[in-house]
Amino acid sequence: MQNGNLKQGTHYAAYDSGTPLEWMDHTLEIQGLGEIRGKQFLKDILQFTGCEISVNSLPSGASMPVYHQHQENEEIYIFIQGQGQMQIDEEIIDVKEGSVIRIAPNGVRTWRNNGNQPLLYIIVQMRENSLRQYSIGDGIVLDKAVTWPN
Amino acid sequence: MQNGNLKQGTHYAAYDSGTPLEWMDHTLEIQGLGEIRGKQFLKDILQFTGCEISVNSLPSGASMPVYHQHQENEEIYIFIQGQGQMQIDEEIIDVKEGSVIRIAPNGVRTWRNNGNQPLLYIIVQMRENSLRQYSIGDGIVLDKAVTWPN
Numbered sequence: 001m002q003n004g005n006l007k008q009g010t011h012y013a014a015y016d017s018g019t020p021l022e023w024m025d026h027t028l029e030i031q032g033l034g035e036i037r038g039k040q041f042l043k044d045i046l047q048f049t050g051c052e053i054s055v056n057s058l059p060s061g062a063s064m065p066v067y068h069q070h071q072e073n074e075e076i077y078i079f080i081q082g083q084g085q086m087q088i089d090e091e092i093i094d095v096k097e098g099s100v101i102r103i104a105p106n107g108v109r110t111w112r113n114n115g116n117q118p119l120l121y122i123i124v125q126m127r128e129n130s131l132r133q134y135s136i137g138d139g140i141v142l143d144k145a146v147t148w149p150n
Numbered sequence: 151m152q153n154g155n156l157k158q159g160t161h162y163a164a165y166d167s168g169t170p171l172e173w174m175d176h177t178l179e180i181q182g183l184g185e186i187r188g189k190q191f192l193k194d195i196l197q198f199t200g201c202e203i204s205v206n207s208l209p210s211g212a213s214m215p216v217y218h219q220h221q222e223n224e225e226i227y228i229f230i231q232g233q234g235q236m237q238i239d240e241e242i243i244d245v246k247e248g249s250v251i252r253i254a255p256n257g258v259r260t261w262r263n264n265g266n267q268p269l270l271y272i273i274v275q276m277r278e279n280s281l282r283q284y285s286i287g288d289g290i291v292l293d294k295a296v297t298w299p300n
Contacts, residue, residue: 009241010257011258012238012239012243012251012252012254014236014245014249015250016246016250017248017249019247020247042250043281043284046226046250046251046252047252048226049224049279050201050224050276051281052281052284053228053250063296063298064296065296066292067291067296068289068291069289069292070288071283071288071290072283072288073284074198074201076203080170087298088159088161091162092298092299097170098167098168098172098173098205099166100192100196100205101163102162102196102197102198107159107160107161107162108161108292122272124201125284125285126201127280127281127282128199128200130200130276130277131193131202131277132222133221133222133223134193134201134223134275135193135275138275139218139220140220141182141183142219142258144217146214146237148235148237
């Protein structure tokens with residue numbers, strides 16, 4: 001895939017969001033907040049039906065300008081590069097690559113990059129309590145040997 | 151947070167999974183497949199209610215030993231480092247950092263690392279068609295100025 005290319009098949013969609021350091025190039029118009037740099041929502045591109053996912057880059061020294069909550073969606077933040085802080089219900093949590101945070105809809109959240117590099121992270125939101133079965137329990141392993149072309 | 155530490159509050163849980171290059175240190179016992187290295191499921195640790203998420207590292211040259219499908223969950227693969235290939239319904243898709251792939255439950259999938267570095271990726275699974283509202287549409291922006299301690 002080339003950057004920005006979308007490839008679709010019967011049971012899949014594949015998209016290249018660019019390297020994480022290129023995520024800052026994405027811009028997004030949000031009503032009431034103006035143009036946001038460094039955030040791209042993927043649901044409408046890839047036609048997710050069970051969640052929204054965004055890829056995000058926040059520059060060194062930058063902070064989110066607002067607190068927000070959610071109506072019915074749980075959110076999960078997965079940090080993959082950089083250093084920052086999440087503030088949830090006035091508690092402060094240091095985050096870095098590999099940090100994962102679940103926030104219930106009512107949690108009052110904001111975050112900032114207090115490191116020297118871009119803070120790169122993925123946000124997933126999905127309806128609270130919507131999962132019924134998971135992990136290996138939802139999988140079906142096929143009785144068929146794996147083959148790859150040369 | 152220190153590696154492996156879990157911190158919990160009323161509306162959140164925060165966990166450090168280690169740096170992505172440390173994800174190979176995670177081991178997981180899967181009935182019928184034996185011990186899997188380089189995969190950690192996070193739902194039970196962080197008490198997700200709307201999805202399962204795993205953090206994954208596959209060594210250079212390694213392939214998944216089986217094909218699998220899902221019963222009711224959509225899966226999304228987010229690649230953050232390395233180079234590999236997904237095989238979905240016998241189609242081959244090249245993946246690298248920034249590639250994102252949605253697979254419907256019926257998609258027959260396997261993947262491999264055909265690069266020279268570890269292939270690092272995040273897998274999210276959630277019930278197909280479970281999302282009702284999303285992105286900014288599910289958010290509530292608070293009318294309260296953001297403050298941080300010094």
